[in-house]
Amino acid sequence: DSGVTQTPKHLITATGQRVTLRCSPRSGDLSVYWYQQSLDQGLQFLIQYYNGEERAKGNILERFSAQQFPDLHSELNLSSLELGDSALYFCASSVAGAPRTDTQYFGPGTRLTVL
Amino acid sequence: KNEVEQSPQNLTAQEGEFITINCSYSVGISALHWLQQHPGGGIVSLFMLSSGKKKHGRLIATINIQEKHSSLHITASHPRDSAVYICAVKTDKLIFGTGTRLQVFP
Numbered sequence: 001d002s003g004v005t006q007t008p009k010h011l012i013t014a015t016g017q018r019v020t021l022r023c024s025p026r027s028g029d030l031s032v033y034w035y036q037q038s039l040d041q042g043l044q045f046l047i048q049y050y051n052g053e054e055r056a057k058g059n060i061l062e063r064f065s066a067q068q069f070p071d072l073h074s075e076l077n078l079s080s081l082e083l084g085d086s087a088l089y090f091c092a093s094s095v096a097g098a099p100r101t102d103t104q105y106f107g108p109g110t111r112l113t114v115l
Numbered sequence: 116k117n118e119v120e121q122s123p124q125n126l127t128a129q130e131g132e133f134i135t136i137n138c139s140y141s142v143g144i145s146a147l148h149w150l151q152q153h154p155g156g157g158i159v160s161l162f163m164l165s166s167g168k169k170k171h172g173r174l175i176a177t178i179n180i181q182e183k184h185s186s187l188h189i190t191a192s193h194p195r196d197s198a199v200y201i202c203a204v205k206t207d208k209l210i211f212g213t214g215t216r217l218q219v220f221p
Contacts, residue, residue: 045209
């Protein structure tokens with residue numbers, strides 16, 4: 001158990017809908033990262049937050065957005081869902097905001113299926 | 116060309132065999148992660164290394180920064196080692212390889 005929690009575990013929805021994925025980092029970790037793992041693209045970095053502020057952006061679509069709240073939990077919002085958004089979404093956390101040196105601890109993931 | 120390449124993509128072995136998984140990268144990095152992803156999907160960090168060699172139980176990871184290459188070795192493989200092994204390099208973000216699917220048969 002990494003100490004990172006993600007809810008829900010599974011989510012099934014229809015095209016065009018909007019969903020919110022939630023992540024609670026390990027106690028004491030200030031940084032949260034979101035990753036997408038699809039069958040054809042593998043794991044890809046989406047976005048990083050550090051202590052409530054956006055720190056880095058990766059391959060995140062404009063239909064997706066995220067935020068980190070004062071209690072440090074984070075939410076990833078996916079809207080106008082398409083079939084291709086079906087994937088495993090992982091959250092990871094680390095102590096500081098330095099991907100170069102921090103160890104990241106991964107949550108169990110949320111499996112999103114868009115029908 | 117991907118910035119992080121792993122080989123082989125798929126690997127099958129008999130229990131007890133010595134396993135090697137390779138990772139080559141083309142970018143400047145501060146460190147390299149080896150991750151294990153079980154069939155259920157969860158990801159576990161096995162090693163983070165920036166030079167030399169690390170050992171944990173039956174797992175050994177090595178890195179050659181000059182050659183931009185890392186290897187993950189599993190000694191005396193066991194069916195419970197069956198998983199996807201992913202190499203990830205640390206730049207300003209994590210860049211992942213496509214993974215090596217390992218199946219160890221009894």
